[in-house]
Every structure is written in C-alpha cells, then in structure tokens.
Amino acid sequence: MFDAWKFLAGLGIFLFGMFMMEESIRLLAGRSLKAMIRRFAGTRAKALCTGFFSTAVLQSSSAVSLTVLAFVGAGLLTLGNAIAVIMGAMVGTTLTAWIVAVFGFSIKIDALALPMTGLGGLGLIALGKSPRYVHLSKIVAAFGFLFLGLDYMKTSVETLAAAIDLSTLPNLGLWVYVLTGIVLTAIMQSSSAAIAVILTTLFAGIINFGQAAAMVIGANVGTTVTILIGAIGGIPAKKQTALSSLIFNTGTALVMLPMLSPAFWIIGRFFDPSDNAVMGIAAFHTLFNLVGVVLFFPAIPVLVRYLERFFPEERTILSRFINNTSPQVPEAATVALRNEVLHQLDLSLGFIADRYRLSPHPSLPVFDQSLTPSLSVTAIHYRDLERLHAEIFAFYARMQAHEIEETEALQLEPVIRSSRSIMNATKNLFELLSEIEEIGRDDNPFMIEAYRGFKARLGRLVAQAEKVVQAPGDGNINEALNSFFQSVEAVDKRFIGSCAKAVSEGTVREHEVTRLLMANRFFTQSNRMVTLSMQALTRGVSFSEDREHSHDDGNL
Numbered sequence: 001m002f003d004a005w006k007f008l009a010g011l012g013i014f015l016f017g018m019f020m021m022e023e024s025i026r027l028l029a030g031r032s033l034k035a036m037i038r039r040f041a042g043t044r045a046k047a048l049c050t051g052f053f054s055t056a057v058l059q060s061s062s063a064v065s066l067t068v069l070a071f072v073g074a075g076l077l078t079l080g081n082a083i084a085v086i087m088g089a090m091v092g093t094t095l096t097a098w099i100v101a102v103f104g105f106s107i108k109i110d111a112l113a114l115p116m117t118g119l120g121g122l123g124l125i126a127l128g129k130s131p132r133y134v135h136l137s138k139i140v141a142a143f144g145f146l147f148l149g150l151d152y153m154k155t156s157v158e159t160l161a162a163a164i165d166l167s168t169l170p171n172l173g174l175w176v177y178v179l180t181g182i183v184l185t186a187i188m189q190s191s192s193a194a195i196a197v198i199l200t201t202l203f204a205g206i207i208n209f210g211q212a213a214a215m216v217i218g219a220n221v222g223t224t225v226t227i228l229i230g231a232i233g234g235i236p237a238k239k240q241t242a243l244s245s246l247i248f249n250t251g252t253a254l255v256m257l258p259m260l261s262p263a264f265w266i267i268g269r270f271f272d273p274s275d276n277a278v279m280g281i282a283a284f285h286t287l288f289n290l291v292g293v294v295l296f297f298p299a300i301p302v303l304v305r306y307l308e309r310f311f312p313e314e315r316t317i318l319s320r321f322i323n324n325t326s327p328q329v330p331e332a333a334t335v336a337l338r339n340e341v342l343h344q345l346d347l348s349l350g351f352i353a354d355r356y357r358l359s360p361h362p363s364l365p366v367f368d369q370s371l372t373p374s375l376s377v378t379a380i381h382y383r384d385l386e387r388l389h390a391e392i393f394a395f396y397a398r399m400q401a402h403e404i405e406e407t408e409a410l411q412l413e414p415v416i417r418s419s420r421s422i423m424n425a426t427k428n429l430f431e432l433l434s435e436i437e438e439i440g441r442d443d444n445p446f447m448i449e450a451y452r453g454f455k456a457r458l459g460r461l462v463a464q465a466e467k468v469v470q471a472p473g474d475g476n477i478n479e480a481l482n483s484f485f486q487s488v489e490a491v492d493k494r495f496i497g498s499c500a501k502a503v504s505e506g507t508v509r510e511h512e513v514t515r516l517l518m519a520n521r522f523f524t525q526s527n528r529m530v531t532l533s534m535q536a537l538t539r540g541v542s543f544s545e546d547r548e549h550s551h552d553d554g555n556l
Helices: 004-039 044-058 061-074 079-092 094-105 110-126 131-163 174-188 191-204 209-222 224-231 236-268 277-296 300-310 330-355 382-400 406-440 445-470 477-505 510-538 543-552
Strands: none
Touching: 004 131, 004 191, 044 061, 044 079, 061 079, 061 224, 061 236, 079 094, 079 236, 079 277, 079 300, 094 191, 094 277, 110 131, 174 191, 174 209, 174 236, 191 209, 191 277, 209 224, 209 236, 209 277, 224 236, 236 277, 236 300, 330 382, 330 406, 330 445, 330 510, 382 406, 406 445, 406 510, 445 477, 445 510, 477 510
16 A cells, blocks of 8 residues: 555655755865855856756755856856856756666665765764864755655555556556656755655656656756746846746656657666666656757857847946937047046945945945936846946047047046946946845954955945046045055055964864955056056046036037
C-alpha cells in the first residue's frame, strides 16, 4: 500500500536539504559568485559560461536567475548578456539531476545518507565557533538530507508500483505529463526537486521513459515561474529578462516535443533506457537545455530587439541645459555643456550618497534639488546616469562638427574629460558598494572602523561637490579644492599605513587586508577623479551669471 505520509516526508526532507545547501553555499561563497556574474559577463559567450559555472556551484538556477534580474534592474548587466547567463544557468542546473541519478539510484543510499547527515550534524556542534566550518557542515548534512529524502520517496513509490497494474492505466498524451511537470515545479519552486520526483517515479516503473522526458520538459518550463514572479511590478528591463527566460524554455519545449524520437536515439547510444532509464533522463535533461542554447544563443540580438519593443523602457530625461540648446551657437553651447556637466556631478554624487545611505549631517548638505525640481535621486537608476553622460558626449560631438574657435575648443576639452571622469568615478563607487557593505558586516573591529572611514570619506566628497554645484564661481573654491585634494592623498597614506600596522600586529588577516587595499584603491581613485573634475569645471570661470544665462536662453 502506498504510504503517502512517507512520500511527503521524503519530499519535505529533500526540499529542506536543497534549501539548506543553497543557503549555506550562498552564505559561504554567494557574494563571490555574484561578483563573478557581474565581472565575468562582459560578453555573451563569457556570460553563458558564467551562468553555467555559478549555477553548478550554487545548485540553484532560480537563485542565479533572480541575481541576474537584480543586476539588470541596477544596470550592471545588459539584457543580451543577462539572457546568456540565464541560458547557462539552465544547463548548469542539470548537474543536480546527474548527482541524484548517479548517487541516488546507482548505489545503496544508506551508505551516503546516514554518514553525511551524522557528520554534518556533529560538525555543526563541534565547529560551531567558525562560521565557515558551520556552513561546510551544513552542506554535508544537506547532501545527507537529499539522499535520505530520496530514499523515503523511492521506497514509498516502489510500494505503490507493486500494487498498480500499469496495463489498466489510460494512455494519457504526453501533453498531460508536460503540464504535470510545469505544475509540479511551479508548486515546489524547485526544478531540482521536481526532477527528483520524476526520477523516483520512473525508477519505480510508474511512468515510462517517454512520459518522464515529457515531465522533464514541463519542469524546465515551470522553473520560469520564479523569475516571472520576481519581475512582477519591476522595471521594463526586469520584465524583458523574465520573458526571455519563458521564451527560451517554452521555445525549446516546442522544438523538442516533436523531436523526442531522435533525442531518444541519441541518448540510447550512451544509456539504454530499458536498462538505465534514470541516467537516460539525466542525459535528456542536459540535452534539452543544450539544444535550447544552440537554438537561441545566436538569436539573442533579435530576441533583445523584440523584448525592447514589447516592454519599452521609460526613459528619464535628466539633461537640463543641453536639451534645448543649439550646438551651432558656440557661446551658448559652451556654457550649456559646462553647466550640464555640473548637473551630472550633482546627480551622480546624489545617486551615490543615496545608495550608500549617508546619514544627514550638518556638514553634509542636502543636494540642491532646484536643478531637478521634479526628480529625486532615489528615482534615478545607474543606467540613467549612463544615458546622461552619453547625451553630454553626443552634444559635444555635435559642437565639434561645426566650426568653433580654437580658444573655445581648448575650453571644451577639460569639460568633456570631467564628464568622463565623473562617470568613471560613479561606476567605481557603484560597483564597490557590495564590497564596502560586506566589509561593514565583518565582526573584526578594524574592518568595521574601515567601513566607517569609507563612508566618512564619501560624505566629505559629497559635501565638497555640493559646495561646487551651489557656487562654482566662488573665488575661494579653487583653494578649497586644492586643500581637499591634499586631504584625499593624506587619508590614503594614513589608511595604507594603518593596514600595514594591522597586519604586523595580527589584527587582520592577509586576505582581509587585500580586500581593504583594493577597495581603498578604487575609493581613492574615485575621489581624485571627482576632485580634479571639479577643479577643471571651476577654473577661471564665473558661473553665477553663466548658469542663469544658459537657463534663460535655453531655446537658442
């Protein structure tokens, strides 16, 4: 007789093991994986490989897909590269099916489940003082739970199979099994758990190889539910990414269903379905996703264009001075360009201050919102700042296309360099945010103090930029900027010295000081670039009248 409670207990233990393993790996190396996704997804080919390896390590395509969704929303990944990462993640998630097929059905489960559960549990107690070893112990115990839950499901289903006369069952079409796989995965929110159930029922003989393959196809489509839910109410870029996942899996399913016979023939060259059906389904799961990559990877540019038309992105207009100024009038255009770069400085530093959650302080004025009366820095995305920089450069290029005086051309060079430097510094500080926050979460007092120092330095930079934005023509501003630049250099030297002292005294470990020094390098470079940009923008120019003139004559 089928023991439903034993099956549900096995499923629950398996899901708990999956959850515990995913959480432990994410806490142990999740930030490194996220950094890998962000840094090594510069091209579509690299993004594909990054999606595969990150999912193979994290054992969760949903976690990787949601991370990609967040990066797309923040402007850290292009839509095309995000689609490539998700494709790679779908191939990477098939590793779970191979682990279950190889270890869950090919050997005696007790030989793995009990020792791993016991060793993992003992490790939690004996090594509880070290967070790293706690997470490693949880991973070991999680694998034990996976196999233990699989054993419970397998024994309960075997009892059911013995009591059922399969010849009396109706011959349901493959579409019914596809839908079953979709529903099963959508309910459990885990394609890996759905695949484990499919392999269990196949091993017990309740379903045949073709029906199991159809359920695997459904499970792949069902795994998109998580990312679709994550995109609800999100910006168009998130919806585009989520829809691409649905198109990839659904499109592959529509192609593979009529091609099951050739696919089974290919798998039969390696695994005989009548002798080793479980390994054959694991191979089919991998083949399904590889076929999807072969079909859709070359079509990513076309898919991107379609998605961008389907979910058009609402563009925030940030430019205030150049949008209504003609580049053919050099006198007005030069003033408008310089003022627009000051506006870029205002928005960029306001954006960074908001993301770093700088606390209000008397020495840290609130950014002047008179330049953007209908816009708050909290509503600005990083990609908006990239667009503003692109608009500034395009305006500069249009000015260059017309004949301008040599003196005017010489005035424009430091202005456009300042715009590039401000954008570069903003990018550095934005990408450094996760690392700075990780330093602040450390339990080492030196690391916590370094985190506070980073935020204090950023606060001083923001305050100095605000003074420049409010009064760029102030006669004392250049002297103040020279002094500020010297203080940036002095703080950099003191920080490096304090790190050297901390290492010699054993206050911080070598790998920790490496993180600090790299963060300090980018932080100091950003401070230098912004300060030099402010000096270039304020050198020898009276702005109080220029800004007013540019705003009043914006229709020139």
